[in-house]
Amino acid sequence: xxxxxxxxSLANPYQAGDACYALWQILIARDSDAFAAADWSLCDADFxxxxxxxxSANGSFDPINWSLSYPTVESYRDxxxxxxxxxxxxxxxxxxxxxxxxxxxxxxKVEIAEGRAIVWKQFWADELLTNGERYAISAQxxxxxxxxxxxxxxxxxxxxLPMESRAA
Numbered sequence: 001x002x003x004x005x006x007x008x009s010l011a012n013p014y015q016a017g018d019a020c021y022a023l024w025q026i027l028i029a030r031d032s033d034a035f036a037a038a039d040w041s042l043c044d045a046d047f048x049x050x051x052x053x054x055x056s057a058n059g060s061f062d063p064i065n066w067s068l069s070y071p072t073v074e075s076y077r078d079x080x081x082x083x084x085x086x087x088x089x090x091x092x093x094x095x096x097x098x099x100x101x102x103x104x105x106x107x108x109k110v111e112i113a114e115g116r117a118i119v120w121k122q123f124w125a126d127e128l129l130t131n132g133e134r135y136a137i138s139a140q141x142x143x144x145x146x147x148x149x150x151x152x153x154x155x156x157x158x159x160x161l162p163m164e165s166r167a168a
Contacts, residue, residue: 026152120142143157
């Protein structure tokens with residue numbers, strides 16, 4: 001259940017104890033904090049290393065264009081760290097990198113059954129840069145998680161999917 005009693009973009013919108021609360025902590029809070037610090041160690045424990053695979057949609061809705069870009073957590077980590085470094089070199093006019101990461105992400109849908117979860121996470125931003133240009137992103141990812149020893153772990157995702165339109 002969503003907690004709508006606050007407007008703090010850095011705060012978890014779900015009620016503590018709700019499964020969505022734990023998923024948000026993994027997929028938005030820890031991921032954003034780690035990405036803004038370019039520090040993989042902050043989120044490494046959120047992955048099921050032996051079961052993980054990451055698929056890149058390569059910006060396409062057509063699955064024939066998708067690829068197994070990340071057969072291991074380590075292969076994803078290496079690319080993730082490069083993406084974080086590139087992101088941190090962007091100069092935003094009026095927001096911090098961490099704040100933008102939190103503001104630009106939301107769960108569009110969550111399904112949980114039998115210790116498994118699928119989370120549809122959307123990314124949307126249109127932010128002014130210090131040079132007057134704009135940073136824009138409109139994408140989505142679908143994450144698969146498994147509850148292992150009472151803890152949610154990321155076992156895979158399809159990422160870099162386009163969005164047809166910005167969801168409200």
